[in-house]
Amino acid sequence: MAKQFAEIGDDHRQFIEEQHMFFAGSAAPEGRVNISPKGMDSLRVMGPNRIVWMNLTGSGNETAGHLIEANRMTIMWCSFTTRPLILRTYGTARTLHIGDDGWDDLAALFPAHRSARQIFDMHVDLVQTSCGYAVPFMDYREERDTMQKWVDVRTDAQLRDYWVEKNTRTIDGKPTGVPEV
Numbered sequence: 326m327a328k329q330f331a332e333i334g335d336d337h338r339q340f341i342e343e344q345h346m347f348f349a350g351s352a353a354p355e356g357r358v359n360i361s362p363k364g365m366d367s368l369r370v371m372g373p374n375r376i377v378w379m380n381l382t383g384s385g386n387e388t389a390g391h392l393i394e395a396n397r398m399t400i401m402w403c404s405f406t407t408r409p410l411i412l413r414t415y416g417t418a419r420t421l422h423i424g425d426d427g428w429d430d431l432a433a434l435f436p437a438h439r440s441a442r443q444i445f446d447m448h449v450d451l452v453q454t455s456c457g458y459a460v461p462f463m464d465y466r467e468e469r470d471t472m473q474k475w476v477d478v479r480t481d482a483q484l485r486d487y488w489v490e491k492n493t494r495t496i497d498g499k500p501t502g503v504p505e506v
Contacts, residue, residue, distance in 0.1 A: 330452040332373035333414065337452055340412055341370055341402055345465050349378070349445075350399040351391035356497035359387035365468060368400075369434050376400065376414060376447045377431050381472060382440040382484060382492070389443050389502050390495035392420050398447055405463035411455045418447040420502055440476045440484060442492065442503070 330337070341347075346364040361383075368378040378400075380388065392398070398418040403411045421428050421444045431444045476484065493505045 327453055327455040330454075331450075333370055333376075333449060333452055334373070337412060337454070338370045340404070340408070340410060341368070344402045344404070345468075346402075347378075348401045349388055350401065351388045351395075351397070353391045353394040353495075353497070353499060356495070356499070357387075359385075359391065361385075361388065365438075365472065366436055374416075374449045376449060377434065378445050378447075379432070379435045379438070379441050380443040380445060381438060382442050382476070382487065384491060385496060386442070386488075386492035386501040386503060387495050388445065389420050389492075390497075390499045392418055392445070393500060393502060398445065400447070403457055403460045405460060405465075409457040409460065411457040411460065413453045413455075414447070414449045415451040415453070416447050416449040418445045420445055422502060422504075438476070439481065440472060442488065 346362055347368060348360055348362055350358065350360045352358040363378065365381065367381065368376065370376055396417045396419065399413055399415050401411065401413045421431060428444065431446065432441060488503050489505055493501055493503045495501060
């Protein structure tokens with residue numbers, strides 16, 4: 326049975342911090358809905374109604390583009406271990422890019438990563454838990470090193486060129502806020 330809460334409680338926070346991955350969902354008023362898996366120690370619960378997460382370079386950049394038009398976001402965690410639980414946070418978010426006011430302070434919360442593209446700062450207005458009884462058991466083995474290996478063989482200029490090529494527009498052709506220069 327789903328339960329709803331006005332804020333992230335201590336039990337919710339502990340559950341979030343135990344998970345190795347989360348899913349971020351966003352949508353512009355029109356176009357495709359996006360759901361992306363995230364990991365790599367990239368999320369922090371900052372308080373009962375605030376979450377920040379660092380977005381690393383990827384093949385797309387849907388969340389940033391969606392937030393320009395509709396700043397709503399959902400983040401979901403599900404347990405693949407002994408505790409059957411799904412937890413979702415709903416709210417609004419703003420996007421920070423490198424050089425924006427507040428970037429340095431928030432980036433300092435995470436391990437340094439040359440591939441850091443944005444930070445999303447989310448205000449949570451609803452937390453919902455549900456049973457997760459149908460989520461399969463899965464074992465966590467380790468983090469993938471694929472992203473780090475990909476970044477290590479590129480210069481900062483090459484990373485920016487990749488952003489310009491792959492991350493300045495959503496799959497629906499909308500801008501993402503990544504400078505096209």
